[in-house]
Amino acid sequence: MKSFLTVFLLILSPHVSTCFSGTRAGFYMPDSLREISVPIRTCQDLIVLPVIINDTVQVNLVLDTGCRNLVLFGDRFRRTVSTAADKTINFSGLGEGTPLKGQLSINNKVSIEAILGERIPIIVVPDQNLFRSRDHIDGIIGYDIFIKFEIEFQPRAGMITFRAAQSAVEPVGYLRLPLRIDDSRPIVQSTIEFEKNKLHTVDVMIDTGSSLGLLLKTTEMSEDNTSAQLIGRGLNGIFHGSEIIAHKLVLDNNLVLKHVSVAVVSSPWHHHASIGMQLLKEYAVVLNYCKAYMCVKKISR
Numbered sequence: 001m002k003s004f005l006t007v008f009l010l011i012l013s014p015h016v017s018t019c020f021s022g023t024r025a026g027f028y029m030p031d032s033l034r035e036i037s038v039p040i041r042t043c044q045d046l047i048v049l050p051v052i053i054n055d056t057v058q059v060n061l062v063l064d065t066g067c068r069n070l071v072l073f074g075d076r077f078r079r080t081v082s083t084a085a086d087k088t089i090n091f092s093g094l095g096e097g098t099p100l101k102g103q104l105s106i107n108n109k110v111s112i113e114a115i116l117g118e119r120i121p122i123i124v125v126p127d128q129n130l131f132r133s134r135d136h137i138d139g140i141i142g143y144d145i146f147i148k149f150e151i152e153f154q155p156r157a158g159m160i161t162f163r164a165a166q167s168a169v170e171p172v173g174y175l176r177l178p179l180r181i182d183d184s185r186p187i188v189q190s191t192i193e194f195e196k197n198k199l200h201t202v203d204v205m206i207d208t209g210s211s212l213g214l215l216l217k218t219t220e221m222s223e224d225n226t227s228a229q230l231i232g233r234g235l236n237g238i239f240h241g242s243e244i245i246a247h248k249l250v251l252d253n254n255l256v257l258k259h260v261s262v263a264v265v266s267s268p269w270h271h272h273a274s275i276g277m278q279l280l281k282e283y284a285v286v287l288n289y290c291k292a293y294m295c296v297k298k299i300s301r
């Protein structure tokens with residue numbers, strides 16, 4: 001049985017964050033700082049950030065590019081984060097179960113060391129935690145913070161760095177890949193070669209909320225999962241599929257990864273793919289949504 005954990009989440013935000021917002025809403029860093037580095041830990045290769053909500057609630061959140069809003073799992077947060085009973089949000093992700101229901105909390109203060117966030121919406125899912133209790137993970141955070149900062153993470157070094165997105169410049173010595181932000185998700189145009197000289201063009205999402213390597217979602221699999229193997233667990237529960245080896249994955253005709261393990265699952269999203277932390281952990285990765293680039297550098301062991 002695989003212990004991989006993967007998260008996919010898209011929620012409609014009650015407010016709009018932009019790269020060039022002039023209001024003091026969303027995340028920001030003090031004007032006196034150009035960048036802020038924060039120590040992180042990893043769990044199943046996922047990046048876990050220490051976060052404080054409303055000055056008192058200490059939580060650990062997975063950094064997830066597939067997530068729009070900050071989401072907390074657990075009934076205890078209904079007592080510590082004020083939610084509106086009449087504002088229920090339904091959302092879905094990968095998995096074979098039913099969609100989740102959460103309650104909306106608005107106007108929250110959120111901090112990650114010197115990084116500050118004001119009027120941050122939070123979704124509280126009271127009846128289910130996607131993560132195991134021994135992992136001490138309380139939720140996920142994503143687009144709300146990516147749209148404000150250039151973020152560089154180095155999982156092997158246990159460090160993440162935030163820079164103001166507008167003034168950041170591409171780091172020297174890194175390979176640059178253009179990004180397309182599609183419905184809050186970072187996408188790189190790529191090709192997968194399953195057999196020699198047989199290339200399949202595919203949009204690949206850079207998914208920091210997945211502990212898989214390469215995940216391919218396709219409509220061409222049978223709906224009968226009796227012979228499929230357990231691949232992992234998403235927001236909607238466990239999901240099954242098959243595993244094959246791709247001869248080559250090429251991101252933007254530039255970054256070449258050879259002999260890549262691919263988890264293939266049935267999904268209405270035809271030929272959509274994502275690259276997760278099993279592969280990304282080998283690199284220092286820079287994501288800048290505002291300037292639409294990704295930079296990577298292989299990390300020596």
